[in-house]
Amino acid sequence: MVEKKEKPKESSKKNKEKDVVMTKGSNPLNLREHTDEIVRSGNELSRINDRLKEDAEKQVRKLDETIKGLNELASIIKETASQVESIASSSEEHTSFINEMAASIEQITANMVSLTSSINETSSSITETSSSIKNVADVTQEMATSATQVTTSINEIANSIRHVSTETDSLVTSINDTASTIDEMAQSIKSVAENAENLASAAEETSSSINEMAASIEEVSATSENLAALVEQISATIEQTVHSVQGVSTSAEKISESASSSASASMQLDRSIRSIANLAKTADEITNRATKDAQEGASTIEKSIKALLKIKETMKQSSTVIRDMGKRSSEIGSIVNTINLIAERTNLLSLNASIEAARAGEAGRGFAVVAEEIRNLAERAAKATSDIASIIKTFQEVTQEAVTTTNEGLKIAEEGSTLAEDAGKSLKKILLGIEDVAQLVNQISTATNEQLTAGQNLVNEASITATQAKQIANATSEQSKAVYGMVQISGQMRKIAQQVSQAMAEQAKASRNIIKAAQNTNNYAASVSRATKEQADGANQIARVMESMKKSTTIISKAISEQATAGEQVSREALRLARLIENINRAMSEQANAANQIDKAAENMKRQADQITKAMSEQSRAMKDTSFAIDNIIKQIKLITGGNIKQSELTTKISELILDIRRFFEKDVEIVHDSEKIISNLIEKVKSLDILWKKGQSKLG
Amino acid sequence: MPDDKDKENYILFKLVGTTYGIKSDDVSQMEMVEHITPVPNAPDFVEGLVFLRGEVIPAINLRARFGFEKIEYDIKTRIIIVQKGERKVGLIVDNAREFVAIPGEVIKPPPETISGLSGQYLQGVATMGDRLILILNIEKVLNFTNIKTSV
Numbered sequence: 001m002v003e004k005k006e007k008p009k010e011s012s013k014k015n016k017e018k019d020v021v022m023t024k025g026s027n028p029l030n031l032r033e034h035t036d037e038i039v040r041s042g043n044e045l046s047r048i049n050d051r052l053k054e055d056a057e058k059q060v061r062k063l064d065e066t067i068k069g070l071n072e073l074a075s076i077i078k079e080t081a082s083q084v085e086s087i088a089s090s091s092e093e094h095t096s097f098i099n100e101m102a103a104s105i106e107q108i109t110a111n112m113v114s115l116t117s118s119i120n121e122t123s124s125s126i127t128e129t130s131s132s133i134k135n136v137a138d139v140t141q142e143m144a145t146s147a148t149q150v151t152t153s154i155n156e157i158a159n160s161i162r163h164v165s166t167e168t169d170s171l172v173t174s175i176n177d178t179a180s181t182i183d184e185m186a187q188s189i190k191s192v193a194e195n196a197e198n199l200a201s202a203a204e205e206t207s208s209s210i211n212e213m214a215a216s217i218e219e220v221s222a223t224s225e226n227l228a229a230l231v232e233q234i235s236a237t238i239e240q241t242v243h244s245v246q247g248v249s250t251s252a253e254k255i256s257e258s259a260s261s262s263a264s265a266s267m268q269l270d271r272s273i274r275s276i277a278n279l280a281k282t283a284d285e286i287t288n289r290a291t292k293d294a295q296e297g298a299s300t301i302e303k304s305i306k307a308l309l310k311i312k313e314t315m316k317q318s319s320t321v322i323r324d325m326g327k328r329s330s331e332i333g334s335i336v337n338t339i340n341l342i343a344e345r346t347n348l349l350s351l352n353a354s355i356e357a358a359r360a361g362e363a364g365r366g367f368a369v370v371a372e373e374i375r376n377l378a379e380r381a382a383k384a385t386s387d388i389a390s391i392i393k394t395f396q397e398v399t400q401e402a403v404t405t406t407n408e409g410l411k412i413a414e415e416g417s418t419l420a421e422d423a424g425k426s427l428k429k430i431l432l433g434i435e436d437v438a439q440l441v442n443q444i445s446t447a448t449n450e451q452l453t454a455g456q457n458l459v460n461e462a463s464i465t466a467t468q469a470k471q472i473a474n475a476t477s478e479q480s481k482a483v484y485g486m487v488q489i490s491g492q493m494r495k496i497a498q499q500v501s502q503a504m505a506e507q508a509k510a511s512r513n514i515i516k517a518a519q520n521t522n523n524y525a526a527s528v529s530r531a532t533k534e535q536a537d538g539a540n541q542i543a544r545v546m547e548s549m550k551k552s553t554t555i556i557s558k559a560i561s562e563q564a565t566a567g568e569q570v571s572r573e574a575l576r577l578a579r580l581i582e583n584i585n586r587a588m589s590e591q592a593n594a595a596n597q598i599d600k601a602a603e604n605m606k607r608q609a610d611q612i613t614k615a616m617s618e619q620s621r622a623m624k625d626t627s628f629a630i631d632n633i634i635k636q637i638k639l640i641t642g643g644n645i646k647q648s649e650l651t652t653k654i655s656e657l658i659l660d661i662r663r664f665f666e667k668d669v670e671i672v673h674d675s676e677k678i679i680s681n682l683i684e685k686v687k688s689l690d691i692l693w694k695k696g697q698s699k700l701g
Numbered sequence: 702m703p704d705d706k707d708k709e710n711y712i713l714f715k716l717v718g719t720t721y722g723i724k725s726d727d728v729s730q731m732e733m734v735e736h737i738t739p740v741p742n743a744p745d746f747v748e749g750l751v752f753l754r755g756e757v758i759p760a761i762n763l764r765a766r767f768g769f770e771k772i773e774y775d776i777k778t779r780i781i782i783v784q785k786g787e788r789k790v791g792l793i794v795d796n797a798r799e800f801v802a803i804p805g806e807v808i809k810p811p812p813e814t815i816s817g818l819s820g821q822y823l824q825g826v827a828t829m830g831d832r833l834i835l836i837l838n839i840e841k842v843l844n845f846t847n848i849k850t851s852v
Contacts, residue, residue, distance in 0.1 A: 340776060
């Protein structure tokens, strides 16, 4: 551009020093060059636009991928949730200590509800995005129609240029006639000068519109920088997601560990329950034996009570017998006393008889002997009775002793009887106690049997929980894989954003070049103005240089044909532009479709979230029977839920960021639209330039 | 064998463990103590009156007469009715159940160491085997006036 800028100056110098005719030939040549250059710049701009569009498409694809990744993430999160649900359902069998877990599940449910609401918000924002994309698509449609209009006007330009070409041919033939009207030309050159001034002003306008375009391109550049920053933010968010997924993964591993430890604990529980069952059995046997022994003891005690009662009876009987004996002995005593009395009286009688016999002398001798014998018998009787009396006395003493002893025995027997009865009562109580114990032991036995089955179930459930925890671990590893995929996608997005940035920079550079070219055009327009004035001065010399003018016209003809080809190129470029705009349009409609799909996906997500919420609430109802052993798992699940919530939040953030990107795209599209407008303006200016040139030519002709 | 004429029949009775003898000829009869009717202003040893075979006979407690303590009557207590002339007196003794013949030569006069009332009432002391029998002087025993004056 710098070399070209110098050329007009050189040529103007040549005009002054050597030949004035050269000025007439050089100006259109330069103009054509500049027009060429502008066209080239336009082409470049188009190319850049094309690239921009391609990048936009890529961006859209990446966005789709991102959304797909988000959906995947959502499905994986859902899978995790379903895993959590199946853990919960497997834990249903644990029938105690559940309220805590239920509360936490209710918390989860609440979180899910909030998730659902945030998904709803996302969905509504996506819907908004979709509508804005539709708007963009409409705008793009409009842009396409205007591009078509531009194409037709460019075609018109090309046609008119062709027309100019043919007319230039006739110009050559009528060049001789031209000479005569040179004077008139001088007059007309003045008007040309005026026109040239107009041209200058038009060129200035073009320059200003180009400046506008440059400014808009700068804006685009700034926007793409913002885009890059956003992409950075997204990738940072995704990295955060990676961290949280890793956290979830470690939590899942911990769950797996605690699940396996709870499985082993349940096995221990099972073993201990088995030993308790055995102990209960032994206790049952022992109680049965104790019952038998106690029953035997009771029967023995009853026997002894009976025996004691018999003893009592017997003792009573013997006591009465002994009392009777005592009575009899005292009766015997009284009889003995009577006998004694009789003996005494007999003795007395015998003594009196002896006294009487002694008084009778010899006659009483025999009687005296009888009396003596009677006295002896009485003595013997008295002695016997005294012996009997002493015996009876001892007998009575013994009887008395026997009576007291029997009474004591009776008392002892009664005491023994009461004691035996007490013992019997105690034994009955013991029997009752043993029966109670036996019942309790039976209850324990049945309870331990139930516990045994429950423990078996617990073992099964724990193993199921362990496998599910493993599944969760797998799911989280898949999640982390998906997130890593997203990271890669975001890296690609970053790259694309960088490329867009680069393209924008190039565009800016190109626009700067265009500005320079426009300035040059201005300069040239000024030069043209100056030259036309000089032309006016040199109008008289024109006649002399008619031959050279002829040559010049041939050159002009050639140049115009070249211009015509250039016009055709411009036309082609315009067609391409139109096609590109159509492509953009198509891309926009695809974007709109994608937005619809996202909307659908968001709705699916919503539905799934609702289902999850419903399932969670069902779970929370069903989950009120889970055991203490799951407390650890609950904690871990809480951690996972926290991770999930974080992920959800991050996903929402990503969605928001994507929405921001969308908005930036929208802006880009608008800016592209502005560019298009500016280009069309530019083309119009070029057209007016061309018309002016044509007018000049005709006037010259 | 000693001659029957040397022998005399005695009723043996007991009083405070000692065996006394009294001539069978002096004893009219023997009875158990059944009913004694007390008499006013009688001396201590006079128990009262007994009614026997239509006769009212004064009864003397020999324990009291001999200065011993009185005891309750029992089945063995005897009242020996002695007769000296027209006088009949009942002697209440602890026991009386033997009728023996004692030869005159075994009866010795009471020893001089036994003087006073005891000696007055005793006629002699007879030894039969290892038994010692105090023979009563019934006349002295029945001498109430003398007794009265002495009391």
